[in-house]
Amino acid sequence: MKPAPTDAYSLILEAIDLGVYKPGDRLVESDLAERLGVSRTPIREALQRLETQSLLTRDGRSLIVSSLDHNQLAELYVVRAELEGLAASLAARHATAEEVAVLRDMVEQDRALVGNPGAMARANRRFHKQIHLASHNRFLVQQLGLVHRSMALMATTSLAAVGRDSAAIAEHDAIVRAIETQDTAAAREALQAHISKAFVTRLKLDSGEVKSTI
Incomplete structure (x- = not known):
């Protein structure tokens, strides 16, 4: 079953939590949309939310999974x-x-x-x-x-x-x-x-x- 668009945030967070995406990994909007079966708009909104929560860090124009020192x-x-x-x-x-x-x-x-x-x-x-x-x-x-x-x-x-x-x-x-x-x-x-x-x-x-x- 295709996940609901509103699940994009939870899906990405779960992928980080399970180690699918590890600290330092680059998250690409198009790749996430294809992998999670979600359109790019909710993926973009989810990435912005995760960045606001400091779970993702800006690296130039890209977003990477944050790490803890x-x-x-x-x-x-x-x-x-x-x-x-x-x-x-x-x-x-x-x-x-x-x-x-x-x-x-x-x-x-x-x-x-x-x-x-x-x-x-x-x-x-x-x-x-x-x-x-x-x-x-x-x-x-x-x-x-x-x-x-x-x-x-x-x-x-x-x-x-x-x-x-x-x-x-x-x-x-x-x-x-x-x-x-x-x-x-x-x-x-x-x-x-x-x-x-x-x-x-x-x-x-x-x-x-x-x-x-x-």
Whole structure:
């Protein structure tokens, strides 16, 4: 089925998020239109929007996928840890029984994805998004959406590091247990620790200290 024109922004963002287009890659309007099956007008509008959000950078007359330097990466993780921790704390207070059940099911189902970094990364995004929604705070959800769009600028997922996927599942389990028991402080602490460990892994990947499986 041909995607609706209004999907152009989401399609390009998803392609960046999945690593189809990596930092430094040049995005050509005509190529994107053909690849995504969308006319050039919505593609042009989507590219302008992504440039405004700093996800694309102007290089002469061309647009390339932006990249994050070390300081920007550190700043992003600081903000993410604070906002994600707040979301977990609010989820522990406000999540419905059904929302908690969905989070628990995600953890159990995701165990089968260990060893598949791409699938784990997608599952990880779903898990965090569910926590954001369970916070029942629309303004926080909006801000976390901005943060996660910037996360798409990372060339690889930290879950590609050897052993990181199994550790992440255990960390997700601890987060859900805290939410299940409505322990707001423990939920915040568990999620912030999870983000901190992901950041350490990211730095080790970038330095070559740990190996990637992809």
